[in-house]
Amino acid sequence: MTSTRTKKVSVTxxxxxxxxxxxxxxxxxxxxxxxxxxxxxYSFTDRDFAxxxxxxxxxxxxxxxxxxxxxxxxxxxxxxxxxxxxxxxxYFIARTDPKKQKTLIMLIMLPMWMNFLIRTYAWMxxxxxxxxxxxxxxxxxxxxxxxxxxxxxxxxxxxxxxLPYMILPIYSIMxxxxxxxxxxxxxxxCNPFAVFRKxxxxxxLPGVVSGVMMVFVPSISTFYIxxxxxxxxxxxxxxxxxxxxxxxxLHMAAAISFVLMLLLLAGMFVMDRFxxxxxxxxxxx
Amino acid sequence: xxxxxxxxxxxYIILLFVFLFAPIAVLIVxxxxxxxxxxxxxxxSMRWYRNLFEDDATxxxxxxxxxxxxxxxxISTVMGTAAAYGISKMxxxxxxxxxxxxxxxxxxxxxxxxxxxxxxMFVFVGTMLGFSESxxxxxxxxxxxxxxxxxxxxxxxxxFSQMDKSMPEAALDLGCTPLQSFFKVELPExxxxxxxxxxxxxxxxxxxxxxSYFTKGSSFQTLPLLIYGMTKKTVTPKIxxxxxxxxxxxLILLVSSNIISxxxxxxxxxxxxxxxxxxxxxxxxx
Numbered sequence: 001m002t003s004t005r006t007k008k009v010s011v012t013x014x015x016x017x018x019x020x021x022x023x024x025x026x027x028x029x030x031x032x033x034x035x036x037x038x039x040x041x042y043s044f045t046d047r048d049f050a051x052x053x054x055x056x057x058x059x060x061x062x063x064x065x066x067x068x069x070x071x072x073x074x075x076x077x078x079x080x081x082x083x084x085x086x087x088x089x090x091y092f093i094a095r096t097d098p099k100k101q102k103t104l105i106m107l108i109m110l111p112m113w114m115n116f117l118i119r120t121y122a123w124m125x126x127x128x129x130x131x132x133x134x135x136x137x138x139x140x141x142x143x144x145x146x147x148x149x150x151x152x153x154x155x156x157x158x159x160x161x162x163l164p165y166m167i168l169p170i171y172s173i174m175x176x177x178x179x180x181x182x183x184x185x186x187x188x189x190c191n192p193f194a195v196f197r198k199x200x201x202x203x204x205l206p207g208v209v210s211g212v213m214m215v216f217v218p219s220i221s222t223f224y225i226x227x228x229x230x231x232x233x234x235x236x237x238x239x240x241x242x243x244x245x246x247x248x249x250l251h252m253a254a255a256i257s258f259v260l261m262l263l264l265l266a267g268m269f270v271m272d273r274f275x276x277x278x279x280x281x282x283x284x285x
Numbered sequence: 286x287x288x289x290x291x292x293x294x295x296x297y298i299i300l301l302f303v304f305l306f307a308p309i310a311v312l313i314v315x316x317x318x319x320x321x322x323x324x325x326x327x328x329x330s331m332r333w334y335r336n337l338f339e340d341d342a343t344x345x346x347x348x349x350x351x352x353x354x355x356x357x358x359x360i361s362t363v364m365g366t367a368a369a370y371g372i373s374k375m376x377x378x379x380x381x382x383x384x385x386x387x388x389x390x391x392x393x394x395x396x397x398x399x400x401x402x403x404x405x406m407f408v409f410v411g412t413m414l415g416f417s418e419s420x421x422x423x424x425x426x427x428x429x430x431x432x433x434x435x436x437x438x439x440x441x442x443x444x445f446s447q448m449d450k451s452m453p454e455a456a457l458d459l460g461c462t463p464l465q466s467f468f469k470v471e472l473p474e475x476x477x478x479x480x481x482x483x484x485x486x487x488x489x490x491x492x493x494x495x496x497s498y499f500t501k502g503s504s505f506q507t508l509p510l511l512i513y514g515m516t517k518k519t520v521t522p523k524i525x526x527x528x529x530x531x532x533x534x535x536l537i538l539l540v541s542s543n544i545i546s547x548x549x550x551x552x553x554x555x556x557x558x559x560x561x562x563x564x565x566x567x568x569x570x571x
Contacts, residue, residue, distance in 0.1 A: 016463045021371025024364050028387050031431040035402035042405050089301050092294040106539055111305050113535045115492055117512045118528045122308035132311060221395030228516065238397050245499065250405060257401045268393065
């Protein structure tokens with residue numbers, strides 16, 4: 001009696017176990033995997049869906065390579081600035097009074113909850129020729145400067161929009177830092193700088209890696225920031241995709257996306273080598 | 286030395302917040318400006334707020350955004366929780382890691398690629414089936430559920446691994462069916478993860494512009510899409526008014542959720558303290 005009951009339970013249990021995730025598997029194949037296959041399919045076909053290499057070849061012409069190079073340059077610059085601002089910020093916040101930390105982190109996250117369109121737009125208001133910064137410069141006698149529609153404006157927009165994505169993962173790893181190692185290092189005669197370089201930096205590396213990826217990926221693929229703050233003078237790879245999409249040239253849009261995806265994949269592979277543990281440093285709680 | 290460090294750290298954090306909030310503060314101040322200028326304040330006025338709410342498009346977009354966010358959060362929370370349950374019980378390592386890799390794709394891929402990829406499929410299938418319009422509310426909903434799902438799964442999954450495995454086993458031994466055991470024992474344990482995941486899905490959907498931009502139909506306008514349309518035309522302080530309202534709502538929500546969670550923590554701390562005291566004085570504790 002008992003044995004048949006247990007058997008029945010274990011069978012139904014495994015049925016539940018087996019099928020609970022089934023709707024998601026179905027969904028993931030249909031809406032995550034297959035769409036990516038469509039990107040590849042569109043990349044290698046023309047308007048009549050006949051095989052062609054023209055789209056991919058078109059990417060490797062000076063026109064698109066210039067755009068790619070500029071995107072990489074601006075996104076790297078923005079990521080570097082975010083790291084330089086964000087790392088000390090995460091370090092300092094992690095060392096404040098734990099009661100204050102929660103509020104500080106909430107304040108870091110607050111702008112993130114505003115739509116990035118509005119955050120970018122705010123910088124348009126600040127940087128324009130008749131804007132507040134130029135007004136201040138004028139009253140100081142430095143005269144109005146052209147700030148909008150420059151590469152600098154685009155980078156400022158990227159830094160402002162994505163800085164929290166750099167701070168949060170580094171902060172979350174800083175709070176898990178093993179303080180006994182810090183104490184041990186200073187007991188054994190390390191000066192504060194050496195402690196920082198030899199103990200704190202290596203431990204926080206996984207947070208840095210995920211922060212770098214979380215800033216770099218949206219920066220390189222943006223089209224709104226470059227359009228608004230760069231005034232269309234500094235086409236980025238995202239702009240190229242969006243333009244092809246809007247002129248209904250879906251096959252070229254797919255080809256650019258496809259190449260960008262492969263490049264990012266290669267980049268992530270390299271970055272993965274840097275961080276040996278994948279456990280910490282995410283945005284997720 | 287230590288004092289110096291503290292001063293540097295305080296100054297640094299203050300400067301950081303000036304950088305983060307100054308642009309938003311400017312928008313808020315100028316949303317109450319009488320004139321259209323973004324340099325000179327010409328007097329207090331609520332005219333841009335009136336202007337905003339006289340516009341039906343704003344209210345329609347707001348309603349659309351909330352409906353879309355609620356529906357996609359509901360679908361992704363239920364499907365994602367079930368998925369996390371199934372994944373946590375999976376025995377084959379290779380299959381499990383494959384599923385997790387696929388789950389990570391929408392999080393690692395730039396939004397623009399997720400959007401383009403879904404759009405290509407919708408357009409292809411739509412054209413094949415002869416629809417006059419391949420993109421509509423349904424395609425946008427599918428896209429939103431797709432990018433919300435990973436957030437739900439990744440916030441629920443750790444709760445399953447943190448859970449005491451003997452509890453559901455005990456429930457089964459005591460005669461619960463697996464379904465009962467899930468609802469009575471496992472679900473209460475993973476609830477914080479489910480709530481976090483659902484909330485994240487809701488906010489991600491509400492906030493999304495890029496993926497919506499590529500998968501939208503011509504008739505369905507969300508708030509971010511409306512903002513995009515507004516910033517395309519000439520500068521209008523209506524946008525400042527909208528930004529101010531959004532900021533106020535977020536601030537209220539964040540502060541109140543923060544207050545609630547600290548209050549809960551305090552309550553917990555008090556309970557723990559009284560339990561400790563009970564132990565010390567020899568009063569039996571539950």
